[in-house]
Amino acid sequence: MDIKKTLRAAYLAKRYKIDAASHALYTQQLTTIFIDRFKDVLNSNAHLKIAGYMPFKNEVDCLHIMRCLHELYPQYRFFVPHIPADNLTLMTFQEINPSALENGTALLNNMGCLIKDVPEIYGDDIDIVLTPLLGFDSRLNRLG
DSSP states (O other), X not given: OOHHHHHHHHHHHHHHTOOHHHHHHHHHXXXXXXXXXTHHHHXXXXXXEEXXXXXXXXXXXXXXXXXXXXXXXXXXXXXXXXXXXXSOSOOEEEEEOGGGOOSTTXXXXXGGGBOTTOXXXXXXXXXXXXXXXXXXXXXXXXXX
């Protein structure tokens, strides 16, 4: 087994041991850190387009970050990826209304937060993409 697979397995095992309350607290802490570290960018751009990936299992909830950003910056537009079924077509992003999300799985269970009749856009039109990560190795390679 290569080192990347070993590290990924170890970090996944740690992540799966996190209880729901700790996970929610961690997501809130990361949201606060993100907003604080990027406040200059957030405050200096009137019309950002921000995309976030939907959480899988117990990943950090990027949708929570987008809901909080929407409360602070209602003029921004928010998107989620639309991955084509064939996995061959270029991925686009669909606009959402973050305030319609109740929790991280709301989008998966209820597509009512998608904004209808708005064309999808390509990744090069997105300003910020929020992506949950497992971690990095010593060479800064993404583990998962």
